[in-house]
Amino acid sequence: MSLKIKALTKSIWVFHLAASPCNNCDIEILDLLTPRYDVERFGIQLVGSVRHADAILVTGSMNRKARQRLKRVIAQAAKPCFVIAIGNCSCSMEMFANSYNQMECLDNVSEVHAYIAGCPPKPEAMIQGVVALIQAQLAALKK
Amino acid sequence: MTPNRTQIIPIGPYHPLQEEPEFFKLHVEGEKVVKLDIEIGYNHRGIEKLAEGLTYDQVPFLVERVCGICSTSHPFACVNAIEDVGGFDIPERAKYIRTFVGELERIHSHLLWLGLAGHFLGYNTVWMWAWKYREPVLDCFELLTGNRNHYAMFKPGGVRRDFEDEDLPTAMRILDGLERPLLMFAKIAMADPVLQARLKNVGVLTYEDCVELGALGPTSRASGVPWDVRRDHPYAAYDLVEWDVVTTENGDVFDKVVVRVLEMLESVKICKQCLEKLREVRDGIDANYKEIPPGEGIGHHEAPRGEVFHYVRSDGSNRPIRYKIRAPSFMNVPTNNRAVVGYTVSDATITLAAIDPCYCCTERTIVVDADSGKQLMGWKELLRLSQEKTRKLMEKYKSRMDRVWI
Structure with missing residues (x-):
């Protein structure tokens, strides 16, 4: 397992999982791939299938319908796989916490490895979040 | 027994082409699409109900989060509706600031769509270029409003934050810098042989279809229906600046690209006029209304995708007792049934994307018994x-x- 995690930190392929978001975090994720931020130079790439992914970027506050699909998609991912909560909605449900169509927070459904707060988080914040996640994983391996 | 020749191709709900979860069932015979089922509901968050638990000052923040791409359109329509309840008027400077933010958002939204359309076609160069030129627009937003998206500028009775005089030249420079790439996109769209071959006469929506289904925004304007609520029912400063409604005749995907590119140039024109006016007009940014009287109000805004409509009912307390939103995609999504059917599967994605659908705006909850339809x-x-x-x-x-x- 430790070797796998070490390999994961080299070039992270991410899968974007939108669970009833407002689209803003999703756009900022796509923004990361475009010329100004261009995270592909770090080997971070958006992939089409969750089975290829090393990390899942979850946005949005997860309604009743999206929740079941989200559970299944996360279960389909090859393990070990990091789950990163992007934006206030997936971190804490934000202002949708009281809605009749929301059930629970993301961390009740799956283990979350990194929280990136903001509404939406700036692309720089997302890069920093992923860097912090890699550093934390490497530090844990050294122990 | 004859075998069923129709096959189903599922797209979604989690599909790499889509940034939002939605589910399309394409019924195909060979290459040809014969029927389309659209299943949505992955984005419903119950915003109308949540709005009833919030005060009038908080509601714009909530409706801002209906959609992240048109995150000014909903607060714009919301404050228009709340001001309509009491018949309030707002200072002229606030009107210009509102118009500026609304139009700058149209530029960013259309550039975003142009890029995604290029991506859907496998034309990633267009995607990268469009999004490269979108960044200065977001910089302009960050400079003037403090955030790249979700600007939180609107409040009933005015705007929340004033533009500083020393920021205006920078904003003007950014707008000047936008004109060249926009003209370039116009030229590319007109001259590129690949785009011509892919988009001309694909996903055609006729004038009659648009009128019958009530299509809105660039979707209908590309079919020659000259509906634009900014001109037909002016609000904010749209009747104080000069601009034109862009329409084209053919109704195919190509024309939708053309309408959007030309609309961006119009938006730049409006934004510049607003900035010029903001140098002179200084009558405050907030009318400071304290009480919302009992009654009903409606508010419109021509969002990048079409007309956003908000309705609010007040009983004289500090919260709305009923809040209703109608987003443009709610009217535009059913047009897919006309535009996609009869074309090939490879044209389906770009046609589905051509209306610039926004499902997080559109989601409604209605549970129906499949047998009785009740x-x-x-x-x-x-x-x-x-x-x-x-x-x-x-x-x-x-x-x-x-x-x-x-």
Whole structure:
């Protein structure tokens, strides 16, 4: 397992999982791939299938319908796989916490490895979040 | 027995082409699409109901989060509706600031769509270029409003934040710098042989279809329906600046690209006029209304995708008792049924994307019995669900609630 995690930190392929978001975090994720931020130079790439992914970027506050699909998609991912909560909605449900169509927070459904707060988080914040996640994983391996 | 020749191709709900979860079922015979099923509901968050628990000052923040791409359109329509309840007027400077933010957002939204359309076609160069030129627009937003998206500029009676005089030249420079790439995109769209071959006569929506289905925004304007609520029912400063409604005749995907590119140039024109006016007009940014009288109000805004409509009913307290949103995609999504059917599967994605659909704006809850077609879950049931959830939460947080209330 430790070797796998070490390999994961080299070039992270991410899968974007939108669970009833407002689209803003999703756009900022796509923004990361475009010329100004261009995270592909770090080997971070958006992939089409969750089975290829090393990390899942979850946005949005997860309604009743999206929740079941989200559970299944996360279960389909090859393990070990990091789950990163992007934006206030997936971190804490934000202002949708009281809605009749929301059930629970993301961390009740799956283990979350990194929280990136903001509404939406700036692309720089997302890069920093992923860097912090890699550093934390490497530090844990050294122990 | 004859075999069923129709096959189903599912797209979604989690598909790499889509940034939002939605589910399309394409019924195909060979290469040809014969029927389309659209299943949405992955994005429904119950915003109308949540709005009833918030005060008038908080509602713009909530409706801003209906959609992240048109995150000014909903607050714009919301404040228009709330001001309509009391018949309030707002200072002229606030009007220009509102118009500026609304139009700058149109530029960013159309550039975003142009890029995604290029991506859907496998033309990633267009995607990268469009999004490269979108960044200065977001910089302009960050400079003037403090955030790249979700600007939180609007409040009933005015705007929340004034533009500083020393920021205006920078904004003007950014707008000047936008004109060249926009003209370049116009030229590319007109001259590129690949785009011509892919988009001309694909996903055609006729004038009659648009009128019948009530299509809005660039979707209808590309078919020659000159509806634009900015001109037909002016609000903010749209009647104080000069601009034109862009229409084209053919109604195919190509024309939708052309309409959007030309609209961006119009938006740049409006933004520049607003900035010029902001140098002179200084009558405050907030009318400071304290009380919302009982009554009803409606508000429009021509969002990048079409007309956003908000309705609010007030009983004289500080919260709305009913809040209703109609987003443009709600009218535009059904046009897919006309535009996609009869074309090949490879044209389906670009046609589905051509209306610039926004599902997080559109989601409604209605539970229907499939056999009888009877509505099962009405307003009362939703209310019950909502109240049940609060009760459950109260039990869960019992220990903490005591501390809060004492």
